[in-house]
Amino acid sequence: MGTPLRDLLFEQGVEFPCGGQGRCRGCRIRVLEGKAEVNRAQRERLSPEEIEEGWRLACQCVVEGDLEIELRQWDSAILVDDTPFAFRPRQGLGVAVDLGTTTLVAQLLDLSTGKVMAVSTALNAQARYGADVMSRLHFAVLERGQHQLEILIRQQIGALIEQLLFSAGRLGAEIADIVVVGNTVMHHFFCGIAAEPLAHYPFEPVEGGLKTFRSSALGWKLAGDPLVRFLPCLGGFVGSDTLAGILAAKLLEHDDMVGLVDLGTNGEIVIGNKEGLLCASTAAGPAFEGAKISMGMRASTGAISQVTLSPPLDPLLTEEGSKASPLPLEEGTKVNPFPIEEGTNERCNHTRVFCRVIGDGTPRGLCGSGLVDAVAAGLELGVIATSGRFSKGEASWMLAPPVALTQNDIRELQLAKAAVAAGIKLLMQRKGAKELSRLYLAGAFGNYIDRASAQRIGLIDFPPERVEAAGNTALLGAKLALFSLDSEGGSYTEVRRRIEHVALNADPSFQDVFVEELAFP
Amino acid sequence: MSIFEELQQAIIDGKAPAAKELTERGLKEGIKPHEFFPKAIIPAMDEVGRRMRDCEFFIPEVLIAARAARGATDILRPLLQGDEAVKPVGTVVIGTVKGDLHDIGKNIVAMMLESAGFRIVDLGVDVPPEKMVEAVKQHQANFVALSALLTTTMVNMKAVIEALVAAGLRDKVKVLVGGAPLTDAWAHSIGADGYGKDAPGAVELARRLVPASA
Numbered sequence: 001m002g003t004p005l006r007d008l009l010f011e012q013g014v015e016f017p018c019g020g021q022g023r024c025r026g027c028r029i030r031v032l033e034g035k036a037e038v039n040r041a042q043r044e045r046l047s048p049e050e051i052e053e054g055w056r057l058a059c060q061c062v063v064e065g066d067l068e069i070e071l072r073q074w075d076s077a078i079l080v081d082d083t084p085f086a087f088r089p090r091q092g093l094g095v096a097v098d099l100g101t102t103t104l105v106a107q108l109l110d111l112s113t114g115k116v117m118a119v120s121t122a123l124n125a126q127a128r129y130g131a132d133v134m135s136r137l138h139f140a141v142l143e144r145g146q147h148q149l150e151i152l153i154r155q156q157i158g159a160l161i162e163q164l165l166f167s168a169g170r171l172g173a174e175i176a177d178i179v180v181v182g183n184t185v186m187h188h189f190f191c192g193i194a195a196e197p198l199a200h201y202p203f204e205p206v207e208g209g210l211k212t213f214r215s216s217a218l219g220w221k222l223a224g225d226p227l228v229r230f231l232p233c234l235g236g237f238v239g240s241d242t243l244a245g246i247l248a249a250k251l252l253e254h255d256d257m258v259g260l261v262d263l264g265t266n267g268e269i270v271i272g273n274k275e276g277l278l279c280a281s282t283a284a285g286p287a288f289e290g291a292k293i294s295m296g297m298r299a300s301t302g303a304i305s306q307v308t309l310s311p312p313l314d315p316l317l318t319e320e321g322s323k324a325s326p327l328p329l330e331e332g333t334k335v336n337p338f339p340i341e342e343g344t345n346e347r348c349n350h351t352r353v354f355c356r357v358i359g360d361g362t363p364r365g366l367c368g369s370g371l372v373d374a375v376a377a378g379l380e381l382g383v384i385a386t387s388g389r390f391s392k393g394e395a396s397w398m399l400a401p402p403v404a405l406t407q408n409d410i411r412e413l414q415l416a417k418a419a420v421a422a423g424i425k426l427l428m429q430r431k432g433a434k435e436l437s438r439l440y441l442a443g444a445f446g447n448y449i450d451r452a453s454a455q456r457i458g459l460i461d462f463p464p465e466r467v468e469a470a471g472n473t474a475l476l477g478a479k480l481a482l483f484s485l486d487s488e489g490g491s492y493t494e495v496r497r498r499i500e501h502v503a504l505n506a507d508p509s510f511q512d513v514f515v516e517e518l519a520f521p
Numbered sequence: 522m523s524i525f526e527e528l529q530q531a532i533i534d535g536k537a538p539a540a541k542e543l544t545e546r547g548l549k550e551g552i553k554p555h556e557f558f559p560k561a562i563i564p565a566m567d568e569v570g571r572r573m574r575d576c577e578f579f580i581p582e583v584l585i586a587a588r589a590a591r592g593a594t595d596i597l598r599p600l601l602q603g604d605e606a607v608k609p610v611g612t613v614v615i616g617t618v619k620g621d622l623h624d625i626g627k628n629i630v631a632m633m634l635e636s637a638g639f640r641i642v643d644l645g646v647d648v649p650p651e652k653m654v655e656a657v658k659q660h661q662a663n664f665v666a667l668s669a670l671l672t673t674t675m676v677n678m679k680a681v682i683e684a685l686v687a688a689g690l691r692d693k694v695k696v697l698v699g700g701a702p703l704t705d706a707w708a709h710s711i712g713a714d715g716y717g718k719d720a721p722g723a724v725e726l727a728r729r730l731v732p733a734s735a
Contacts, residue, residue, distance in 0.1 A: 138672040199673035200620025201647050388579055395576075407576040414579065505622045515625065518581050 005029075005036070005061040009071075026301045026359040027058040032166075034067035079444040080105050080119050081472040083248075087114045087483040092176030095161055096478035098241065099182035099190060100124060101133055101265065102289070103444070104157065105475050108164035111176060111482060118167035120160045125152045126189070132265035132286055133185040133237065140189065141199045149189045157190075158220040174224035177485060178215070181231050181478045183239035183266065183281075184208055191230055198237070202503060208233030210491045229490040231481060235501025237281040242268045243492060243499075244477020249440045249470050251277055252498060256437035259424065260473070261460065263288050263368075263445045267420045270499075271427040271436070278431055280502040282423035287416040288368040288445050294396075294406045295365045299448060302364030304403055306356035306450065307373035309380060353377050355400040363403045369448040374405050375413055376453035379520055386520045388414045417459045418517035423504055424461075425513055430502065436462060440470035447471055458521040524550065525561040528593065532565035533572075535585030537592040544593040554600040558638055562590055566636035570721030580625060583720070587632035594635065609640035611731050613664040614656045614694075616644035618677040623670035623700075629720045630666060630699065637724050639664070650677070650684035657690055663732055666723065667713075669700040679711040695730045699723055 009027070022041030031054040038046075042057050058069075090111045097106045101124060108118040126149050130136040140146035161178070165171045180190065184205050188195040191211040197204060210232040215222045231240035245260050245268075246252065252274050260270040267284040270277050290296030290303075297303050355370070357363045366374065378384035378397060385391045388410050396404040428436070439462050441449065451464035460467055481490055488494070504510050522530075524547045531539040544557065569586045572578040578586070613634055617627045624646050635641045642660050644652060653665060665685065669675035678698050685691045698708050699717040708716035714730060717723030 134671055134673060141673060142676060200671075200677075201622050201674075387582065389577060393577065411576065411579055511624050515581055515584060518579060 002062040002064040005063050005067075006059045008063070009058050022057055022060045025057065026361060029056055029058045029061075030054045030070040031056055032068040032070055034063075034065060034069075036061040036063065036067060079103075079447055079472045080107070080121065081475040081479070082116065083471060083476050085114065085248075085476060085480060087480070089113070090176070090483065093117070093170070093173060094176055094479075094482040095164060095178040096475055096482055097157055097160070097178065097180040098244075098472060098475040098478060099153070099157065099180055099186045100241070100474070101136070101183065101186060102127065102131070104160060105472065106157065106160040106164055107475065107479065108161075108168050108170075108175075109479060109482060114483075117170070118164040120163045120167065122156060122160060125156045131289070131291060133183065134265075134283075136189075137185060137195055137199045140195050146189065146195055150192050153186075153190050154218045154220075158218065161220065161222065172223055175222055175226045176224075177482055178226055178228040179231065179478045179481045179485075179490065180228065181240040181244040181474050181481075183241055183268075184233040184237050185239075187211070187230055187233055187239050202506065203236050204503075205233055205235075208235070208239075210489070212489070229481075229485070231478070231490055232492060232496065234279050234496065234499055236503055237266050238268055238279045238501055241474035241477075242270060242279060243495070244475070244481065245440075245442045245470075245473035246270060246277065246279075246477070246499065247480050247495070248473035248476035249442075251440075252495065254437070257428075257431065257433035257435065259428075259436045259439040260442055260470070261420065261424065261439060261446065262442040262473075263420065263449070263459075264443060265289060267416075267423060268442075269420070269423045269427055271424070271431050271433060277499045278427045278502050279499055280423055280427055280504045282419045282504055284416040284419045285412065287371065287412040290365065290367050290371070292412050293366060293371060293409045295403050296371070296409070297365035297367055299358060299367040299369065299444070301359040302361055303358045303367035304355045304363050304365070304370040304374075304399060305358050305367055305448065307370055307377050307399060308354045308356075309352070309377055310354070353381075353399060355403070357400070363400045366399070366403055366405070366409075368445050369450065371405075371409065371413055372457060372459065373450055373453045374399055375410055375520075376450075376456035378405070378410075379456060384410060384520070388518070388520060413457070414518050414520075417457055418514050421458055421461060421517040422510060422513040425517070426504060426507060426510060427502060437466065439467045440473065441467060442470050442473040444472070456521070458517065458519075461521065524552070525557075528557070528561040529565040529568070532562065532586055532589045532593070533568055535582060535589050537585070537589040540589040541592040541596060544596045548596075548600075554597045557593065557597055562593055562636050563638065566590055566633055567721075567724075570633060570724060574719060574721050580629070583629055584625075584632075587629065587636070590636045591632065610638040611664055611727065612640045612642065612660050612662040613666050613727065614642045614644065614653060614660060614662040615666040615668070616648035616653060617646040617668045617670075618674055618681065619647055619649045620677055621669050621671055621674035622646045623668065626670065626700065626720070627666075627668040630668065630717065630723045633720045633724050634666070634727055637728065639727060650681045653681050654684050654688045654690065657685065657694055658688070663694055664697060664727060664730070665694050666697045666699070666717075666727075669698075670702065672702045675700060675702055675707075678713065682712050695727075695732075697723060697726055697730075 036056050041060050094109045094111045104122045106120050107116050129139040193207045197206050211230040213228045214225050216225050233239045254273045262268040265286050267282045270279045396406040398404045447469045451467045454460040528543040615631050631641050631643050667678045695714040697715050698713045705716045715726040717726050
């Protein structure tokens with residue numbers, strides 16, 4: 001009779017927002033190979049075009065044989081790049097890979113036109129051995145798992161490249177060049193360099209340079225055995241994803257002081273101008289990714305991704321990512337368990353908070369952007385004091401049942417916020433930069449975070465109009481690299497000479513500034 | 522409000538100048554230096570610990586309270602020399618283990634232990650085991666308090682315990698460990714005498730383990 005696809009996928013962590021009733025579109029999948037019947041429920045929810053393209057509602061499918069599918073659900077968390085860029089055409093196909101600690105994105109390019117022919121994304125398979133770089137280092141170094149991590153990631157990226165060729169209908173075609181970027185830890189794991197020096201002070205790579213491999217040496221069977229380049233690290237944990245970001249945002253071409261910030265468990269910060277750049281990483285911890293937050297979760301189905309005090313006019317965030325379309329807001333009901341006396345504070349004339357839920361279903365948790373928004377709203381309402389404490393000493397604040405913000409959640413965000421804010425402050429001080437004319441936010445979180453909220457909590461303390469969500473600059477930079485390999489072969493010796501790495505943890509003033517930055521403005 | 526109550530409040534509120542002034546005024550009024558500890562400083566820092574544990578206080582509030590307490594103890598300590606009644610409860614060699622630079626948590630624990638009447642030898646961060654052993658010998662410490670904030674560096678706590686064993690000092694000291702990635706079970710597995718979940722926990726633990734002879 002076949003197996004319900006729902007059972008198979010549920011075990012893999014796929015979520016069914018409506019409970020598998022075929023009433024929402026939250027579990028939609030795309031069938032790449034194999035057969036899955038379309039029933040009436042699916043015809044009601046999917047357009048004929050979507051059905052033609054292979055889209056199905058997973059909860060309604062029964063599988064009889066092997067099926068290869070693409071999951072829609074993860075997409076909200078993985079940011080690809082479709083920014084137009086200038087390039088010098090060359091012959092052949094190229095592949096750019098952004099090897100993130102959490103997510104992987106690979107694109108296949110026609111190097112003669114610069115056109116992206118296919119995209120493939122995945123969650124980093126190493127994640128089962130730890131969500132962040134430190135826990136993965138722990139596994140690699142102390143549990144002697146580094147070889148295992150190396151095999152996993154090489155296999156996974158090899159499969160992603162196969163998938164790219166398949167999606168583009170170019171299976172078996174020759175690839176001219178492959179460029180991979182990632183942070184220093186990912187660099188070491190992929191390249192097979194002992195990661196032990198990264199596990200303790202001074203956290204400096206011994207061998208962080210450009211690494212070049214033949215595909216066959218990585219176990220990849222690709223026509224023409226193309227060269228694979230992992231671009232060089234910048235120092236400490238700051239890797240080639242940041243180098244790529246610097247190239248993509250053209251930081252070395254600005255006269256004014258500018259900055260680039262990638263908000264993740266390790267926040268990367270770059271400050272400077274064409275005279276030179278300073279870069280650093282700062283241990284922000286996992287708060288932005290929802291870990292250690294009582295009801296924290298990834299930016300996926302059921303996550304509260306936005307919290308506002310009035311229905312927002314600007315539909316900045318939608319589950320479709322870049323395609324902004326006004327979505328109905330779940331009115332998060334209630335709101336403020338602390339009745340605010342009228343007139344006591346002019347700013348507190350709101351009594352409602354509104355929560356936007358990814359997938360428009362029942363709220364299940366809070367993702368990073370929702371957390372930043374919630375705290376900003378709490379500060380604005382006076383529910384949260386600048387010390388970070390709930391003003392009336394409550395243990396939690398109900399946002400939209402059952403999702404609440406707890407006192408401890410705010411503390412976790414304070415730690416993350418202070419690490420980033422202190423890093424920005426110290427690099428600006430060292431550069432003698434009083435202001436930044438532009439601050440680029442790289443990465444998925446930077447793309448979804450509300451800039452006004454980020455300023456309100458003091459995380460990115462710049463006027464929103466000067467802050468720009470720059471998207472996946474790591475991937476864009478990797479693509480740019482595909483077109484400039486002829487000069488230095490991807491070593492970027494000249495560029496790197498103009499970038500200096502600063503070890504913030506060794507700066508005696510860092511801890512003082514960090515403590516100062518723990519409070520909210 | 523008595524001067525002790527005022528001093529307690531000043532410490533809890535993190536008002537260092539007020540704490541100093543109240544201490545000096547108290548001394549002028551004839552209060553014995555050692556009386557400040559049980560009647561004002563220790564209860565104040567216990568209250569700070571309680572608030573920290575209840576999430577009322579966060580790192581900045583705890584640090585400024587500890588700074589205020591230090592304002593008072595800095596005045597009192599020189600006056601205590603040779604006074605048998607105020608012998609330190611115990612001597613603690615404290616530091617963040619080798620490979621780890623995290624300072625704040627360790628400092629909070631040190632300041633709270635100090636306010637609770639312990640003598641503190643703070644070796645700072647990135648401290649190699651040999652240096653710990655040396656300090657234990659030199660200061661005849663009865664406690665070694667170790668901090669680590671990274672899963673990759675917490676293993677170095679074990680190295681300190683092994684170094685103490687090798688130096689024949691293991692039975693002379695109680696080893697207390699703490700830091701975000703640690704657990705009670707892990708602390709026991711490496712042979713530590715106790716695990717402090719947070720700074721107030723570390724103080725409680727140290728008080729409980731104070732040797733009878735000290």
